[in-house]
Amino acid sequence: MTRATNNPASRRRRKKILENAKGYYGARKSRIRLATEATNRAMAFAFRGRKEKKRDFRSLWIVRISAAAKINGISYSSLIDGLKKNNIILNRKVLADLAVYDAKVFTELAEMAKK
Numbered sequence: 001m002t003r004a005t006n007n008p009a010s011r012r013r014r015k016k017i018l019e020n021a022k023g024y025y026g027a028r029k030s031r032i033r034l035a036t037e038a039t040n041r042a043m044a045f046a047f048r049g050r051k052e053k054k055r056d057f058r059s060l061w062i063v064r065i066s067a068a069a070k071i072n073g074i075s076y077s078s079l080i081d082g083l084k085k086n087n088i089i090l091n092r093k094v095l096a097d098l099a100v101y102d103a104k105v106f107t108e109l110a111e112m113a114k115k
Contacts, residue, residue, distance in 0.1 A: 082113025
């Protein structure tokens, strides 16, 4: 009896890895073992990067809100606290956009938070 290797499936598996490794430097784009290691590592970094992106954007929004709040004579924490007490529910992304693109509205929000 001949040895069955399931060649179509294993070829498809290798081809998928080599397609993902396109553009990599040296043998990492053409040799299956090196390409597997490189793509697995890249996938791990990509997974981690998607989580870090959320953190980075939140901290950027907080910096923008804080800067705009200081211009209006209130600290970031006081602004957030004042907005919560006035039942103004805006997330940090929206507040940061208001601070950058619509300073007039942000100033009104800061005045409401001061009261």
